[in-house]
Amino acid sequence: MGSxxxxxxxxxxxxQQAVKILVVGDFGVGKTTMIGAVSEIEPLRTEETMTQASxxxxxLAGLGSKTTTTVAMDFGRITLSPxxxxxxxxxxxxxRFWDLWAGLGEGAVGALVLVDTRRIEGSFEVIDQLELRGDxxxxxxxxxFPDSADHSPQALREALxxxxxxxxxNCDARSRSSSVDALITLVEHALALQKGPS
Amino acid sequence: MSGESHDSxxxxxxxxxxxxxxxxxxxxxxxxxxxxxLLVVADAGKPLSPSATRQSRxxxxxxxxxxxxxxxxxxxxxxxxxxxxxxSDLVDSGHLxxxxxxxxxxxxxxxTLQEVLNGLRRLS
Ligand SMILES: Nc1nc2c(ncn2[C@@H]2O[C@H](COP(=O)(O)OP(=O)(O)O)[C@@H](O)[C@H]2O)c(=O)[nH]1
Ligand SMILES: [Mg+2]
Numbered sequence: 001m002g003s004x005x006x007x008x009x010x011x012x013x014x015x016q017q018a019v020k021i022l023v024v025g026d027f028g029v030g031k032t033t034m035i036g037a038v039s040e041i042e043p044l045r046t047e048e049t050m051t052q053a054s055x056x057x058x059x060l061a062g063l064g065s066k067t068t069t070t071v072a073m074d075f076g077r078i079t080l081s082p083x084x085x086x087x088x089x090x091x092x093x094x095x096r097f098w099d100l101w102a103g104l105g106e107g108a109v110g111a112l113v114l115v116d117t118r119r120i121e122g123s124f125e126v127i128d129q130l131e132l133r134g135d136x137x138x139x140x141x142x143x144x145f146p147d148s149a150d151h152s153p154q155a156l157r158e159a160l161x162x163x164x165x166x167x168x169x170n171c172d173a174r175s176r177s178s179s180v181d182a183l184i185t186l187v188e189h190a191l192a193l194q195k196g197p198s
Numbered sequence: 199m200s201g202e203s204h205d206s207x208x209x210x211x212x213x214x215x216x217x218x219x220x221x222x223x224x225x226x227x228x229x230x231x232x233x234x235x236l237l238v239v240a241d242a243g244k245p246l247s248p249s250a251t252r253q254s255r256x257x258x259x260x261x262x263x264x265x266x267x268x269x270x271x272x273x274x275x276x277x278x279x280x281x282x283x284x285x286s287d288l289v290d291s292g293h294l295x296x297x298x299x300x301x302x303x304x305x306x307x308x309x310t311l312q313e314v315l316n317g318l319r320r321l322s
Contacts, residue, residue, distance in 0.1 A: 009273070010263035011236065016297060018234040018266055019306050019314055027208055038321075044272035046233070049279055070277070071209040075233075075268055080317025084310070087234050087266060092208045106232070109306055109314060137305075180322045187318060191311045 009041065014082040021086065021183065022104055022136075024093040025114035026122035030143040030173035031090035032074045034114065037176045038088065038183070039076025047072050050100050071100055088183075093126035102133075110137035110190045112182060114173065117148045120159055127160060137190035139167040141182040165189075231286050233268040233278055236297035237261045244293055257284050258293055 023031045036043045050069045074090040086109075091101050093113070105111065111130060115123045123140075130138045142156055151159070153168050162168060167189050171182040239261050246255060253276060260270045271281035288294040306314070 009269070010265050013238075013264055015236065015264060017310065018236050018297075019310060020234045041269075044269060046268050046272040047277045048233075049277055069209055072207065075272075077266075077269070078317070078321070080314060080320075084313050084317065085236075085266075086314060086317070087268065089233070089268075097209070104233070107234070107304060107306070109311065177322055180318055184315065184318045184322060187311060187315045190305070191308070191315060194305060194308055194311060 011077075011079060011085055012082060015079065015085050016083050018085045018087055020104075020108045021088050021186065022101060022108055022111040023088055023090045023114060024101065024111050024126055026093055026116065026119065026126075029114040029116045029119075029122070031114055034141075034143075034171075034173035034179045034182075035074050035076040035088050035090050037174055037179045038078060040079060041077050043074050043076045045072055045074050048100060048104075050097075069096070071097060093123070095125050095129070098129055105133075105136045108136065110139070110186050112186050113138055113140045115140055115142050115156070115160070116145065117142060117151055117156065118145060120156070123160060127162070131163060137186065137193050139169065139182070139186040139189050141169055141171040141173075141185075143171055143173045231267060231282050231289070231296060233266065233271075233282075235267045235285070236264055237267060237270060237285055237289075237294050238264045238297070240293055240295045246293065247291075251284075253280070254284050254288060257281065258288060261285075261288075261294055264297075 023034055025031055032043065047070050050071065051067070071092065076088050078086045078088070080086050089104060091097065091104060113123060113126055113130070127140070130136060140160065140162065142153070153170065157168050160168075167185045169182050169185050172178040239258060242262070246258065253274070256274050257270055257276075260273055267281055267285055268278065270285070271278050274281065276284075285294060285296070289296050
């Protein structure tokens with residue numbers, strides 16, 4: 001949206017709190033596209049480093065060497081009210097990055113998992129992990145590409161083996177309104193979980 | 199996924215750690231600063247110590263008005279962890295103010311979630 005010169009780089013001084021949502025998924029599922037579609041600022045990129053004694057499944061040899069992995073995250077911002085700003089952080093979903101987004105998820109509203117139906121298996125790991133953690137509300141947004149087959153959300157729910165309460169919606173990550181709708185689904189879900197069983 | 203695909207554009211591996219800029223510390227002295235912490239200069243006139251690094255000076259200047267740690271880090275091309283340590287020091291020394299963020303481990307409260315929802319609905 002427009003070009004964000006340094007004049008509109010800043011938040012209104014009235015803003016008192018920031019909230020965040022993680023947009024997770026495999027490389028190429030449309031994370032950066034979605035963030036760009038909804039952000040009021042030109043999407044920004046920052047890097048986070050992870051140092052681990054072993055890096056997940058890559059350390060099968062058990063060499064115990066330390067690696068520093070630098071993960072790039074794209075993010076955008078929506079000033080939702082004079083009081084509140086929302087940040088969207090796009091983070092890769094692969095297993096080796098879970099330690100990273102464990103930290104990122106602290107205090108987050110939740111995670112929106114982007115799924116590309118042409119490579120559905122790329123989403124299994126991240127959904128498993130979110131279900132296992134159980135503490136970060138999440139919803140699934142199915143990003144449609146021109147050559148995607150037409151799956152019904154119900155068929156995809158079964159293919160992804162989603163828990164019954166997890167919302168799943170179709171979206172077009174290039175469309176602002178479609179992406180906002182997917183975010184609304186996530187926040188409604190987070191709100192319902194926070195309220196508890198009624 | 200393969201451990202060899204170091205060049206997806208989303209991540210890269212290295213043996214070099216960003217300790218140089220932070221005098222060897224890997225973590226902020228306080229862990230209340232996160233990437234969504236909002237920062238703003240506390241007292242525009244307060245001078246930095248002459249020994250302050252260029253990165254600290256740049257960060258303080260970047261926070262002349264309100265923005266998040268992630269934004270400041272991105273504009274200055276600093277790794278998030280480095281910017282977090284520098285920001286934490288500037289908060290401790292009274293140069294920067296950090297606006298409250300959602301408490302660690304906790305979730306945003308109902309009022310906040312409702313406000314986020316209303317804000318998003320206004321956009322759609
Ligand atoms: N047709 C179509 N293409 C998309 C959509 N979302 C993303 N793309 C394209 O898919 C590619 C990868 O998207 P990107 O946002 O970079 O994915 P990321 O790796 O998850 O950040 C880009 O070339 C996008 O233009 C979508 O909803 N429909
Ligand atoms: Mg991307």
